[in-house]
Amino acid sequence: MPESKPPIPRRFPALLRKRAASFGYAFRGVGAALRTEVHLWFHAAATGVVAGLGLYFGLERWEWAAVVLAVGAVWCAELVNTAIEAVVNLVSPDYHPLAGRAKDVAAGAVLVMALAALAVGLLVFGPRLWALGGIG
Numbered sequence: 001m002p003e004s005k006p007p008i009p010r011r012f013p014a015l016l017r018k019r020a021a022s023f024g025y026a027f028r029g030v031g032a033a034l035r036t037e038v039h040l041w042f043h044a045a046a047t048g049v050v051a052g053l054g055l056y057f058g059l060e061r062w063e064w065a066a067v068v069l070a071v072g073a074v075w076c077a078e079l080v081n082t083a084i085e086a087v088v089n090l091v092s093p094d095y096h097p098l099a100g101r102a103k104d105v106a107a108g109a110v111l112v113m114a115l116a117a118l119a120v121g122l123l124v125f126g127p128r129l130w131a132l133g134g135i136g
């Protein structure tokens with residue numbers, strides 16, 4: 001069956017309020033994850049280091065784009081992993097092989113993205129750090 005178009009809202013202010021509330025929930029989610037997930041503190045520190053290195057080396061615009069995408073993707077993967085962990089803990093507080101698999105796969109997604117981000121970091125910063133060391 002073809003999807004029907006959503007009705008055009010008559011009261012835009014109400015719609016905007018709803019959107020604003022959704023943003024609020026999203027920021028609240030990031031805040032809650034930051035308070036509970038130690039991994040995210042590491043990501044926050046790593047993000048600061050990467051931003052500092054980027055400024056120090058004066059990255060090209062396209063390099064910033066790659067770095068920002070990589071960093072954002074790792075944050076995104078970690079937040080989704082945190083959400084999946086919460087849902088699994090809710091629906092399966094006791095041991096269940098499927099619960100374990102769901103958590104393992106979600107953690108695997110973070111690992112894959114972190115390795116990809118590491119590759120981006122090596123491509124962008126590797127040669128500069130190498131030259132800084134006076135080896136190249």
Ligand SMILES: Nc1ncnc2c1ncn2[C@@H]1O[C@H](COP(=O)(O)OP(=O)(O)OP(=O)(O)O)[C@@H](O)[C@H]1O
Binds near residue numbers: 095104107
């Ligand atoms: N309910 C469960 N049933 C089966 N295996 C589980 C269950 N909960 C956790 N596990 C196994 O233990 C591993 C670690 O789970 P845990 O919830 O401690 O996640 P974590 O990656 O250590 O996350 P965090 O430290 O952020 O809480 C999972 O990847 C999974 O293999």
